[in-house]
Amino acid sequence: MKKSRTGKNLIILLLVMLPLLIGAKFLDLELRNVKGDPLVDMTLLVNGNSVKAQPADPDVDYEGQEEEKPAESEASVRIINDKKKSVAIRVSKDQVYIDNQLIVGKPFEKSFEEIYKSGMSVEVTDDYGDYRAMKKVLDYLDEAGIFYSKKETR
Amino acid sequence: MSMRFNSKKILVIMLAVLLMLPVMGAGSSGGKVKLDLDDYHAKNSSTTIGTSGTERSIADGDITFRIPDSMTRVDDTEIFNKHISDEKDGEMYLDGNALFGIFYFDNDYFVDVPEEKDETNAIERAIISNICPSEEKRLKWNSLTLRHYFYPTSQSKSLAGLNFHHYVGKYENFRVEFAFTPTDKGICVILFIYNHDGTKADAAISVMESLRIK
Numbered sequence: 001m002k003k004s005r006t007g008k009n010l011i012i013l014l015l016v017m018l019p020l021l022i023g024a025k026f027l028d029l030e031l032r033n034v035k036g037d038p039l040v041d042m043t044l045l046v047n048g049n050s051v052k053a054q055p056a057d058p059d060v061d062y063e064g065q066e067e068e069k070p071a072e073s074e075a076s077v078r079i080i081n082d083k084k085k086s087v088a089i090r091v092s093k094d095q096v097y098i099d100n101q102l103i104v105g106k107p108f109e110k111s112f113e114e115i116y117k118s119g120m121s122v123e124v125t126d127d128y129g130d131y132r133a134m135k136k137v138l139d140y141l142d143e144a145g146i147f148y149s150k151k152e153t154r
Numbered sequence: 155m156s157m158r159f160n161s162k163k164i165l166v167i168m169l170a171v172l173l174m175l176p177v178m179g180a181g182s183s184g185g186k187v188k189l190d191l192d193d194y195h196a197k198n199s200s201t202t203i204g205t206s207g208t209e210r211s212i213a214d215g216d217i218t219f220r221i222p223d224s225m226t227r228v229d230d231t232e233i234f235n236k237h238i239s240d241e242k243d244g245e246m247y248l249d250g251n252a253l254f255g256i257f258y259f260d261n262d263y264f265v266d267v268p269e270e271k272d273e274t275n276a277i278e279r280a281i282i283s284n285i286c287p288s289e290e291k292r293l294k295w296n297s298l299t300l301r302h303y304f305y306p307t308s309q310s311k312s313l314a315g316l317n318f319h320h321y322v323g324k325y326e327n328f329r330v331e332f333a334f335t336p337t338d339k340g341i342c343v344i345l346f347i348y349n350h351d352g353t354k355a356d357a358a359i360s361v362m363e364s365l366r367i368k
Contacts (some may be wrong), residue, residue, distance in 0.1 A: 028276075028303060029265070029266075029267075029270050029273060029276040029277060029279070031239060031264050031265065032264060032265070032266040034234070034235060038235060038284050038285060039234070041232065041234075041255070044233050045253060045347065046326055077189075103204065123346070
């Protein structure tokens with residue numbers, strides 16, 4: 001009889017304690033003045049130039065890339081490009097040069113892709129470059145995730 | 155007799171399960187806390203925190219801190235909420251490959267219901283969900299009748315005696331660490347955003363140690 005009373009008391013105690021035992025219950029609190037304007041806009045941080053400009057991907061073996069054999073090609077220009085270790089881009093006024101060759105008649109992106117190979121270093125020189133031309137080049141490199149160093153001639 | 159024994163057994167099991175529930179909610183999903191000051195003190199007992207850098211302040215001078223020379227200011231006008239930008243209540247810095255942010259969360263301005271301004275844990279949970287929306291489902295658990303909100307936080311203390319709550323969240327491929335410390339009418343929020351396990355938090359720790367609140 002005594003034992004069953006203890007059991008009953010235990011059940012009552014449990015029911016009383018239930019909200020405390022699940023102690024991690026907090027109210028669902030609403031913030032105001034943050035609709036469409038979050039406290040910190042992570043999309044800008046991640047997609048902008050802050051973190052993305054210097055991604056450190058632990059899965060990429062950068063050392064291994066240098067040992068990669070260049071793809072075979074009959075075109076002599078291609079072979080020269082394969083042996084190259086760096087690409088120089090120069091923006092002068094609204095004209096873009098890749099390795100001192102003025103880009104004419106085709107888009108910068110296409111000309112660059114013909115020369116650039118993974119692992120090459122890229123140097124961008126702002127030689128009194130037009131803002132829009134410069135932005136186009138840098139935006140392209142940022143979007144492609146290509147690291148580059150930048151210098152100015154002024 | 156055997157019936158009584160079974161009910162007792164069930165009671166014990168129920169009690170054990172109920173006791174385990176809050177524990178199950180603990181344990182951050184996002185990884186280890188790099189900004190844990192207690193952990194840093196334990197590991198670097200002989201290291202002194204750098205004293206060089208630039209003195210900065212937010213929240214009308216109520217929150218002051220020192221930014222080490224290794225950190226570079228980021229143009230954060232568009233990054234913070236308009237109110238935080240307008241009041242100059244937040245700053246964002248590049249620290250090597252990581253981002254370090256600090257801002258003042260004004261309870262009067264951002265908390266919808268005045269009676270909830272003292273609900274620090276719930277406010278912190280709402281801040282986390284606002285910045286990293288995918289964390290919301292990790293902080294919520296639905297039972298049959300009730301919705302429960304977990305907040306698996308850990309605590310640490312700066313050398314100046316400020317208490318911090320920590321939470322590690324995720325945003326896309328980035329780990330987003332939160333550290334909260336209360337002020338008179340709000341919360342000082344610290345963010346540390348990175349995508350590489352090898353990221354050093356020494357500069358961020360140094361700012362947190364230099365933090366003073368009026």
